[in-house]
Amino acid sequence: MPQLRKEPLISELDIKVRIGHMVLDIAKDLKHQELLLVGILRGSFMFTADLVRLLYINDMHPLIDFVFVTSYEGTQSTGDLRLLREPSLDVEGRWVLIVDDILDTGRTMKYAQEYIKERGAAEVRSCVLLDKPVRRVVDVQADYVGFTIDDVFVVGYGLDHNGRYRDLPYLAILEGEATFE
Ligand code: 5GP
Ligand code: MG
Numbered sequence: 001m002p003q004l005r006k007e008p009l010i011s012e013l014d015i016k017v018r019i020g021h022m023v024l025d026i027a028k029d030l031k032h033q034e035l036l037l038v039g040i041l042r043g044s045f046m047f048t049a050d051l052v053r054l055l056y057i058n059d060m061h062p063l064i065d066f067v068f069v070t071s072y073e074g075t076q077s078t079g080d081l082r083l084l085r086e087p088s089l090d091v092e093g094r095w096v097l098i099v100d101d102i103l104d105t106g107r108t109m110k111y112a113q114e115y116i117k118e119r120g121a122a123e124v125r126s127c128v129l130l131d132k133p134v135r136r137v138v139d140v141q142a143d144y145v146g147f148t149i150d151d152v153f154v155v156g157y158g159l160d161h162n163g164r165y166r167d168l169p170y171l172a173i174l175e176g177e178a179t180f181e
Helices: 012-030 045-057 107-118
Strands: 035-041 063-073 076-085 095-103 123-131 144-148 172-175
Touching: 012 045, 012 095, 012 123, 012 144, 035 045, 035 107, 045 063, 045 095, 063 107, 076 107, 095 107, 107 123
Parallel strands: 035 063, 035 095, 095 123, 123 144
Antiparallel strands: 063 076
């Protein structure tokens, strides 16, 4: 059975502080654009919610939408991506900021970027809370990254293991299950 490491990998406070800094970077680059923020469900729900509250403080008021991309079974990325929910807002001609919880193999972000570009977005930027660069399979980077982490499987702050642990307000390592392709 996988074991949750009780002590946080990244605490609730450290997450908030880091998002505050990311928002300053985003504001510097994108403040004068009317942004459409597209969160990738389900993992990004908590990050997206905190991000938009801090964007608000920086006087940025993006439109907000979500897509639902899924590829994982347990801790294994199947590589078989599916879009289970289309964006409901029109992306054509818009500056879009894609928000995801974590950049792992990169397949999800690449897929989302291509999907949004194909629908005629004027500009596509991406923002992730976590980045595991050693796991990358597809050539893709995020424009805004919260934390770069090693090859560990993390849960909490929206990220799950078989549906559990999304509610943790911090990030923790789930031990005993390696991540595989
Ligand atoms: P990628 O397509 O980049 O391989 O995977 C991105 C998605 O895989 C993320 O949005 C996330 O849902 C899931 N994922 C990747 N690494 C982890 C991890 O360490 N923990 C959890 N809970 N999900 C992960
Ligand atoms: Mg995800």
